[in-house]
Amino acid sequence: MLWKVLLLLGLSSAWAQKLCSPGASDGYKVRLSINSALGDQAYVWNENEMFLFRATLAFAMRTYSDGQEYDVANVVVCDETPRVSFWFVVTSPLDASLLVDKRRVEEAVRKSRSRINSAFLLTDDTLEFIGIPPTLEAPVAPDTPPWLIAFGVVMGGVGAGIVVLLVSSVVQKIRKKRDGEEETGGKTENEAASDAIYNMSFSDDEPVTQM
Amino acid sequence: MRLVFPNPRLEDRIPSHEDLELMEKVETGDRLKWGSKTQYLLTCVGFCVGLGNVWRFPYLCQSHGGGAFMIPFIILLVFEGVPLLYLEFAIGQRLRSGSVGVWSSIHPYMTGVGIASMTVSFFVGMYYNTILAWVMWYFLNSFQSPLPWSQCPLNDNLTDLVSECKRSSPVDYFWYRETLNTSTSIEESGGLQWWMVLCLAAAWSVLYLCCIRGIETTGKVVYITSTLPYVVLTIFLIRGLTLKGSVEGIKFLFTPDLNELLNPSTWLDAGAQVFYSFSLGVGGLISFSSYNPVHNNCEQDAIIIAIINGFTSIFAATVIYTIIGFRATKQFDDCLNENILMLLNAFDLVEGTVTEINYDEMLQNLNSTISGSEVIQGLDLSTCNLRTFLSDGVEGTGLAFIVFTEAITKMPISPLWSVLFFVMLFCLGLSTMFGAIEGVVVAIQDFKIFPTWPKEVISGIVCLSSFLIALIFSLGSGNYWLALFDSYAGSIPLLIIAFCEMVGVAYVYGIERFNKDIEFMIGHKPNIFWQAMWRVISPLIVLVIFLIYFVNEVSSTLTYITWNPSSENFPVLEILPYPNWVYIIILLLAGLPSLAIPGFALYKVLQKCCCKKTIKKLELNTVSANVNMDFFTMSE
Numbered sequence: 001m002l003w004k005v006l007l008l009l010g011l012s013s014a015w016a017q018k019l020c021s022p023g024a025s026d027g028y029k030v031r032l033s034i035n036s037a038l039g040d041q042a043y044v045w046n047e048n049e050m051f052l053f054r055a056t057l058a059f060a061m062r063t064y065s066d067g068q069e070y071d072v073a074n075v076v077v078c079d080e081t082p083r084v085s086f087w088f089v090v091t092s093p094l095d096a097s098l099l100v101d102k103r104r105v106e107e108a109v110r111k112s113r114s115r116i117n118s119a120f121l122l123t124d125d126t127l128e129f130i131g132i133p134p135t136l137e138a139p140v141a142p143d144t145p146p147w148l149i150a151f152g153v154v155m156g157g158v159g160a161g162i163v164v165l166l167v168s169s170v171v172q173k174i175r176k177k178r179d180g181e182e183e184t185g186g187k188t189e190n191e192a193a194s195d196a197i198y199n200m201s202f203s204d205d206e207p208v209t210q211m
Numbered sequence: 212m213r214l215v216f217p218n219p220r221l222e223d224r225i226p227s228h229e230d231l232e233l234m235e236k237v238e239t240g241d242r243l244k245w246g247s248k249t250q251y252l253l254t255c256v257g258f259c260v261g262l263g264n265v266w267r268f269p270y271l272c273q274s275h276g277g278g279a280f281m282i283p284f285i286i287l288l289v290f291e292g293v294p295l296l297y298l299e300f301a302i303g304q305r306l307r308s309g310s311v312g313v314w315s316s317i318h319p320y321m322t323g324v325g326i327a328s329m330t331v332s333f334f335v336g337m338y339y340n341t342i343l344a345w346v347m348w349y350f351l352n353s354f355q356s357p358l359p360w361s362q363c364p365l366n367d368n369l370t371d372l373v374s375e376c377k378r379s380s381p382v383d384y385f386w387y388r389e390t391l392n393t394s395t396s397i398e399e400s401g402g403l404q405w406w407m408v409l410c411l412a413a414a415w416s417v418l419y420l421c422c423i424r425g426i427e428t429t430g431k432v433v434y435i436t437s438t439l440p441y442v443v444l445t446i447f448l449i450r451g452l453t454l455k456g457s458v459e460g461i462k463f464l465f466t467p468d469l470n471e472l473l474n475p476s477t478w479l480d481a482g483a484q485v486f487y488s489f490s491l492g493v494g495g496l497i498s499f500s501s502y503n504p505v506h507n508n509c510e511q512d513a514i515i516i517a518i519i520n521g522f523t524s525i526f527a528a529t530v531i532y533t534i535i536g537f538r539a540t541k542q543f544d545d546c547l548n549e550n551i552l553m554l555l556n557a558f559d560l561v562e563g564t565v566t567e568i569n570y571d572e573m574l575q576n577l578n579s580t581i582s583g584s585e586v587i588q589g590l591d592l593s594t595c596n597l598r599t600f601l602s603d604g605v606e607g608t609g610l611a612f613i614v615f616t617e618a619i620t621k622m623p624i625s626p627l628w629s630v631l632f633f634v635m636l637f638c639l640g641l642s643t644m645f646g647a648i649e650g651v652v653v654a655i656q657d658f659k660i661f662p663t664w665p666k667e668v669i670s671g672i673v674c675l676s677s678f679l680i681a682l683i684f685s686l687g688s689g690n691y692w693l694a695l696f697d698s699y700a701g702s703i704p705l706l707i708i709a710f711c712e713m714v715g716v717a718y719v720y721g722i723e724r725f726n727k728d729i730e731f732m733i734g735h736k737p738n739i740f741w742q743a744m745w746r747v748i749s750p751l752i753v754l755v756i757f758l759i760y761f762v763n764e765v766s767s768t769l770t771y772i773t774w775n776p777s778s779e780n781f782p783v784l785e786i787l788p789y790p791n792w793v794y795i796i797i798l799l800l801a802g803l804p805s806l807a808i809p810g811f812a813l814y815k816v817l818q819k820c821c822c823k824k825t826i827k828k829l830e831l832n833t834v835s836a837n838v839n840m841d842f843f844t845m846s847e
Binding site: 031035082083085108146147151163166173 | 351352355365412419420552560563
């Protein structure tokens with residue numbers, strides 16, 4: 001009895017290996033760049049990490065595929081290289097000799113990409129599924145473009161400044177006219193001359209510069 | 212050497228030394244005055260130090276032999292820049308008037324020089340402020356993180372990046388598409404780009420606010436606009452030196468290549484740079500120095516301003532090249548890392564076997580096997596050369612809006628550096644615009660076109676009309692129009708004006724009289740160095756530069772570079788020849804101011820000849836109105 005079980009196990013694993021091969025039509029190549037992503041914090045890739053990968057992928061297939069109960073054994077891995085790259089295929093939980101269709105695998109991986117990435121502390125660039133491009137993030141578009149807000153602030157300040165300066169020069173002119181009318185009333189020439197020297201300070205400008 | 216053009220009645224047109232002393236003592240408020248010497252110096256420094264110091268000089272330095280470029284630059288600074296500067300300061304201070312007033316006083320036939328200055332000021336002001344509008348646009352867009360030019364936008368289906376952006380780069384895309392929305396040639400106008408119109412309005416409004424009362428308002432603003440660039444440059448220098456690769460940039464900039472000194476175009480570019488850097492010939496400097504007290508030491512001022520201008524150019528070049536060195540090193544590292552990754556992936560090697568240090572020998576090892584070399588050939592590895600990235604020498608708007616903005620996106624806290632950089636550019640350009648506006652407004656006042664209108668209204672009219680005409684730069688083809696204006700509106704006419712200025716002062720006004728004036732103003736006669744410069748050497752240098760420029764332009768077919776996403780070599784810019792009608796515009800831009808000089812002289816000659824009789828009568832009338840009135844009534 002025991003030897004039958006062992007034979008079956010051996011056969012099935014051998015069969016599984018046959019199912020998975022580099023370039024398999026229903027398989028995908030995975031490549032991890034742990035060192036470039038994590039630098040000093042990089043972990044070593046070993047059997048346990050591989051187990052986690054198979055488990056994560058089984059989770060993805062359970063959640064986002066047809067709902068069948070995929071197990072770690074359903075994810076078959078082969079052709080591991082020191083680069084840390086390998087091929088994997090997914091077998092159906094009902095029949096170990098049947099491979100799940102490529103597109104279903106791709107769909108499941110796409111939908112759970114961020115979960116798979118975070119399980120390994122990697123990103124879309126450093127955990128690559130060759131043949132499954134990462135979906136692009138839709139940009140966050142604010143209702144009013146920020147530059148318009150800044151523009152409003154700048155123009156508001158400038159407009160206020162122009163109005164203030166124009167009003168102040170108009171007020172100055174009216175005041176000067178009024179003072180001038182009062183002066184021509186009763187001042188002597190000398191006083192007017194000395195007033196002229198006193199008044200001709202820097203801030204009191206003649207709008208029209210004469211030659 | 213007493214070569215002087217006969218100039219009768221010169222004394223009637225200019226205030227004498229006694230009049231000047233009287234004007235000093237009585238202190239009539241008729242003419243504006245500087246609030247303080249600092250304001251005057253800051254305004255002149257701000258006028259001279261402009262965008263060209265930041266984005267033209269570093270490029271020239273790097274492309275003409277680095278440290279060796281200092282030699283022609285300093286030589287021409289001394290022989291061409293400073294004498295012209297001194298001349299404009301002295302003549303403005305002596306004749307107490309803007310450029311039109313000065314030249315019409317020296318000789319009525321020379322009024323054309325003043326008109327030419329005014330026209331060039333107007334044209335240059337138009338396109339220069341458009342550059343400020345672009346700076347304003349980038350400034351307004353810097354208040355967000357991440358910066359909009361750091362990543363490509365997605366296309367409509369959200370499936371991929373926009374193709375135009377993907378093929379070029381995010382900074383290129385933001386500049387050519389989202390800022391300019393540039394058309395493919397100058398013939399396609401592309402319509403007004405509303406966001407550019409808004410930024411243009413903002414730039415002209417800021418300028419109007421600062422120039423509203425002439426030097427009264429600009430004199431206050433220059434405390435900020437002339438000093439802030441230096442503060443920002445220092446901050447960038449400190450930040451830049453802490454970045455990786457900055458020293459490479461500085462080394463590359465200043466490594467001298469003395470062979471470049473034998474190349475005549477090095478000297479030509481140095482001469483042109485000195486000339487345009489000082490903003491000579493536009494009339495702003497004459498106008499600014501006319502507000503000075505009569506005994507102000509203009510010789511000292513000229514030397515100080517020249518030294519500050521030269522120092523700023525070199526300082527700005529250093530800062531720019533620390534950042535460019537950083538960018539080039541980043542590009543080199545990225546290029547190398549890309550290659551390394553490709554090798555690792557192709558040969559399934561463990562990460563870390565190929566690093567930047569052992570890249571070359573690993574490549575050789577892998578290449579040594581037949582199968583290996585086949586694989587490597589198939590990979591199409593790019594050659595990474597730091598020197599190529601460094602000599603990706605860019606100048607002008609390309610430097611500011613493409614290269615530098617890209618470098619900023621790679622620095623931490625990018626929005627802060629972006630805001631600082633564009634505020635600095637805006638201040639640099641704004642202080643130069645003050646001189647341009649001054650040149651136009653004072654000329655209008657000297658002509659007494661609108662004698663009773665206050666300065667605020669005249670400044671407003673100038674700003675508004677410039678804004679309306681400058682709307683042409685907010686079209687889809689605006690960038691090409693601006694390049695056109697930049698190449699032809701300011702270059703040739705200014706050289707002619709400067710030449711006429713020197714000849715006018717030395718030979719029409721009389722160098723002897725000029726020497727006496729300077730002795731009266733600052734206490735000692737200008738020494739033999741200045742005499743030689745004003746009479747012979749500086750005019751000769753300007754004439755040579757003009758002739759070479761002119762011959763170059765006339766003999767070659769004029770072309771311009773365009774951004775065309777559907778061209779073959781995209782993203783390399785496409786070179787197109789100008790269509791025929793553009794030649795007419797070029798003639799107008801360069802010819803109108805230049806021809807104003809002889810044109811106005813001719814007009815004055817005709818006026819004198821044709822109206823001789825009526826003029827005589829009028830003269831008699833004004834001598835003594837009462838006497839003549841009796842005489843006429845008796846004779847009737």
